[in-house]
Amino acid sequence: LEAIRKHFPEAKIAMIVGAQAKEIVSNCPYIDELIVFDNKSRQGRIRNIMDIAKELRREYFDIVIDLQNNRTSHILGFLSMGPRRIGFKSKKLDFLLTDKVEGAKLKMPPLQHQFKLLGSLGIKDAPNRLQLFPTELEKQNIDRALDNEWVSEKQILAGMNIGSSARWKTKRWAIENFIKLCQKFSQKDIRVVITGSKNDIPLAEKLVSSVKSKPINLVGKTTLMELACLVKRCKLFITGDSAPLHIACAMSTPSIALFGPTD
Numbered sequence: 001l002e003a004i005r006k007h008f009p010e011a012k013i014a015m016i017v018g019a020q021a022k023e024i025v026s027n028c029p030y031i032d033e034l035i036v037f038d039n040k041s042r043q044g045r046i047r048n049i050m051d052i053a054k055e056l057r058r059e060y061f062d063i064v065i066d067l068q069n070n071r072t073s074h075i076l077g078f079l080s081m082g083p084r085r086i087g088f089k090s091k092k093l094d095f096l097l098t099d100k101v102e103g104a105k106l107k108m109p110p111l112q113h114q115f116k117l118l119g120s121l122g123i124k125d126a127p128n129r130l131q132l133f134p135t136e137l138e139k140q141n142i143d144r145a146l147d148n149e150w151v152s153e154k155q156i157l158a159g160m161n162i163g164s165s166a167r168w169k170t171k172r173w174a175i176e177n178f179i180k181l182c183q184k185f186s187q188k189d190i191r192v193v194i195t196g197s198k199n200d201i202p203l204a205e206k207l208v209s210s211v212k213s214k215p216i217n218l219v220g221k222t223t224l225m226e227l228a229c230l231v232k233r234c235k236l237f238i239t240g241d242s243a244p245l246h247i248a249c250a251m252s253t254p255s256i257a258l259f260g261p262t263d
Contacts, residue, residue: 001030002131003115004065007123014059016052016076023224027133037076045072053079063121066097067114069104086120130250134225142222142229146193149216156190159231159253161239162207162219163200171241173258175203179210181238186213193234194219195227195244 004013014033017025022036035055038048049072057080064077066087077085078096087097088104099120106113115126151157160181164172182192192213194204198220208217222230228247231237237248238256248255 001025001028002127003118003123003125004121005030007118007121012059014061016073024132027135027225029133049076049079052076056080056082065117065121067117086117088117130246132225132228132247132250134229138223138225139229141226142233145218145221145230146216146233149193151191151216157193157234158185158190159193159195159234159237159239159248160215161195161237161242161244162203163196164240164242166199168241171260173240175206179207182207182211182213182215186211191216193217193230195222195230196220 001013001015005011012033013031014035015025015028015031016035016037019036019038022034025031026034035052037052038044053076056076061080061082062084064080064082064085066073066077066085069088069090069092071093074085074087074093074096077087084099085097086099086101087094089097089100089102090104094100101117101120103113103116106116109128111128111130112126115123118124118126146157160178162173162175162178178194185192192215194207194215194217196204196219200219204217204219208214218230224243224247227244228251231244231248231253232251234253236256237244237253238258239245239248240258245255245257
């Protein structure tokens with residue numbers, strides 16, 4: 001998005017996102033408009049596709065950059081009637097694109113992979129970083145939560161994300177290991193804050209009840225952008241292969257990523 005904005009400084013840039021991703025880009029300075037696509041039910045999805053298509057046609061977009069590259073996104077791009085529609089060559093209705101880029105399944109880092117599409121527009125330099133844009137209110141919410149736990153600015157804070165995607169429970173590091181790690185940190189006078197989704201609350205309760213030094217339990221208590229502010233306050237963030245890992249990267253917080261036992 002930053003690269004597109006630099007390349008087209010005077011353009012109107014709109015972004016279509018799923019309902020779950022709205023929070024991530026709602027404060028992004030590189031876009032002018034956010035269009036939310038809710039595809040929860042099949043019947044509702046078809047209706048929503050048609051509604052959004054009408055909205056897109058009213059705006060007369062010149063270029064559609066399909067970063068999602070699935071059937072739904074190709075259909076939306078086509079129905080927008082944008083004269084130029086850029087996406088990867090694949091078997092997912094790619095005949096609806098005008099510019100088909102080779103390399104859909106290349107094994108390479110995601111950022112560089114997406115920049116292969118932008119190369120069609122003459123955008124070449126791929127930055128090796130992620131960005132998030134929390135608001136000042138979200139930062140204040142986290143500052144208040146940590147103040148309530150008597151965390152000083154000088155205190156070393158280590159974050160631990162104890163959960164994993166509900167679809168990938170095998171990616172989760174054993175809670176017994178997190179308990180041992182909490183105990184080791186306490187011996188070094190390092191304060192631990194644990195994070196996770198509401199589904200991870202039982203794990204958090206087990207961890208908290210198993211260690212003498214009570215970690216700060218913010219599991220299920222933050223929004224995504226509040227989590228970003230919290231991770232920014234940490235000197236170190238430890239997590240499995242999950243969304244909070246990418247949040248930590250975006251906030252430039254040193255991280256330890258635990259991969260396994262999945263391949």
